[in-house]
Amino acid sequence: MTLAADNQLExxxxxxxxxxxxxxxxxxxxxxxxxxxAVLGTNGAGKSTLLGSIAGVLRHTGRVSYAxxxxxxxxxxxxxxxxxxxPAHATVDETLGLFRQLVGQVVDRVTPADGFLPEGARRIxxxxxxxxxxxxxxxxxxxxxxxxxxxEPFANLDEPGRAEATRLVRAHRDAGATVLVASPAAADxxxxxxxxxxxxxxxxxxxxxxxx
Amino acid sequence: MIALAxxxxxxxxxxxxxIAAIVVFALVxxxxxxxxLGSYRQLGLGSVGPAAAALINLAVLLPTAQAILLGSxxxxxxxxxGFAAMxxxxxxxxxxxxxxxxxxxxxxxxxxxxxxxxxxxxIIAGNVPLADLATFVLLAGLMLLVAASAAAIGVLVGVVxxxxxxxxxxxxxxxxxxxxxxxxxxxxxxxYLRFGEAAIIGAIVIDPLTTARIAALGLLDANGSVLxxxxxxxxxxxxxxxxxxxxxxxxxxxxxxxxxxAIAVQRRRDL
Numbered sequence: 001m002t003l004a005a006d007n008q009l010e011x012x013x014x015x016x017x018x019x020x021x022x023x024x025x026x027x028x029x030x031x032x033x034x035x036x037x038a039v040l041g042t043n044g045a046g047k048s049t050l051l052g053s054i055a056g057v058l059r060h061t062g063r064v065s066y067a068x069x070x071x072x073x074x075x076x077x078x079x080x081x082x083x084x085x086x087p088a089h090a091t092v093d094e095t096l097g098l099f100r101q102l103v104g105q106v107v108d109r110v111t112p113a114d115g116f117l118p119e120g121a122r123r124i125x126x127x128x129x130x131x132x133x134x135x136x137x138x139x140x141x142x143x144x145x146x147x148x149x150x151x152e153p154f155a156n157l158d159e160p161g162r163a164e165a166t167r168l169v170r171a172h173r174d175a176g177a178t179v180l181v182a183s184p185a186a187a188d189x190x191x192x193x194x195x196x197x198x199x200x201x202x203x204x205x206x207x208x209x210x211x212x
Numbered sequence: 213m214i215a216l217a218x219x220x221x222x223x224x225x226x227x228x229x230x231i232a233a234i235v236v237f238a239l240v241x242x243x244x245x246x247x248x249l250g251s252y253r254q255l256g257l258g259s260v261g262p263a264a265a266a267l268i269n270l271a272v273l274l275p276t277a278q279a280i281l282l283g284s285x286x287x288x289x290x291x292x293x294g295f296a297a298m299x300x301x302x303x304x305x306x307x308x309x310x311x312x313x314x315x316x317x318x319x320x321x322x323x324x325x326x327x328x329x330x331x332x333x334x335i336i337a338g339n340v341p342l343a344d345l346a347t348f349v350l351l352a353g354l355m356l357l358v359a360a361s362a363a364a365i366g367v368l369v370g371v372v373x374x375x376x377x378x379x380x381x382x383x384x385x386x387x388x389x390x391x392x393x394x395x396x397x398x399x400x401x402x403x404y405l406r407f408g409e410a411a412i413i414g415a416i417v418i419d420p421l422t423t424a425r426i427a428a429l430g431l432l433d434a435n436g437s438v439l440x441x442x443x444x445x446x447x448x449x450x451x452x453x454x455x456x457x458x459x460x461x462x463x464x465x466x467x468x469x470x471x472x473x474a475i476a477v478q479r480r481r482d483l
Contacts, residue, residue: 052297052482055297055300056300056301057296057297057300057301057482057483058482058483059480059481073301073302073303074301074302074303074304075303077301077302078301078302079297079298079301079302080298081294081297081298082294084294084295084298085293085294086293086295087220087223087289087290087295089222089223089224089226089227090219090222090223094219094222094223095219097215097219098216098219099302101215102215102299102302102303102304103302136298139298140298
């Protein structure tokens with residue numbers, strides 16, 4: 001399923017504070033559809049807070065909208081949190097099956113290549129960090145989300161894993177999805193992204209840049 | 213929601229802690245029953261003897277500890293690991309996150325109770341009158357209800373706690389207060405402060421474990437002397453039937469209210 005080209009993700013006055021301590025924003029930003037954006041910044045800059053706020057799992061002020069309508073959890077947004085860990089005693093197949101149920105009847109835009117995922121009968125606790133990350137990525141890219149929010153998605157992945165993860169993410173972008181990829185290391189993500197934003201101390205540094 | 217509940221339950225029931233809790237409770241309940249049969253009063257279900265009191269106390273204390281601890285750890289763990297956030301972003305509602313955790317934890321505690329009471333039933337089969345077996349089944353049902361309440365309290369602790377470690381510590385503290393602390397407070401302060409009727413009833417209502425103990429006494433048609441001063445007082449003042457209906461309502465409320473509060477609190481907090 002290809003999304004309309006004029007859909008855009010719009011952040012207006014997006015801000016997050018813990019008590020009186022502001023940790024993000026206010027951020028105003030418009031991201032066109034079919035764009036893969038690198039979210040850069042040092043540790044603690046606010047990248048994860050930005051992604052979590054867009055995903056609707058962190059309470060925030062300001063407005064997050066897509067194609068002009070406010071988005072809420074479940075409105076076609078897929079989110080991969082940083083250092084995501086599934087319940088240890090679940091198997092790979094059970095975990096993928098759960099997300100299949102959550103996605104419903106929507107046809108997958110793209111599926112992981114053979115060999116990307118570990119054996120389905122293995123428990124999460126038996127997997128290496130990289131294998132567990134592959135399972136988390138597979139769950140995140142399932143279905144046809146309009147927005148993908150990936151917090152350090154390449155962490156722990158080896159080169160073949162990174163290449164396949166990149167293919168999966170780009171396939172969503174090519175179908176019109178808006179994709180944000182957060183990483184503290186620019187070298188990890190700049191080569192695969194179309195544009196980049198940089199956050200420092202919770203604030204955007206300069207405008208969104210096009211990567212050439 | 214059914215898929216998530218089934219996933220949570222399968223995951224939880226494979227855990228070593230859950231399996232250990234089920235086995236330990238079954239063994240301890242079986243042992244208590246055997247000791248009861250060894251005495252000339254047998255299990256004493258018709259007139260509460262030490263063995264019956266032990267079985268009631270074990271059922272009120274151990275599976276509830278399991279439920280409170282697992283409820284808090286599973287919920288806080290899912291939040292800390294990012295799993296809950298990932299589910300939420302995909303459209304899983306906050307009520308579903310809370311309720312599915314509760315269902316899974318309740319199921320694990322129920323398995324402990326079924327294993328313990330099942331073993332006890334096998335041991336006492338043929339040794340007690342049929343009427344006592346019916347009471348035994350009602351007693352087991354009552355313990356299932358209080359375990360569900362404990363799971364709801366555990367999930368609430370997990371929602372309120374900041375981290376998994378905090379959740380574990382708070383759950384242990386909560387269990388201690390409910391299982392022993394409030395009783396000690398009533399016994400220690402009751403006479404000194406000259407508690408009135410309302411205060412004593414209040415002391416029961418604020419503690420589902422005490423509520424379950426007293427309801428068990430009511431089921432067994434006993435005088436309240438075996439399980440403490442609060443039970444004796446209530447049975448004497450309100451009578452058996454009124455006490456049972458009231459106490460069951462309190463236990464059900466101790467399931468619904470913590471779940472409702474947990475959902476309300478989570479809606480106002482980050483995942």
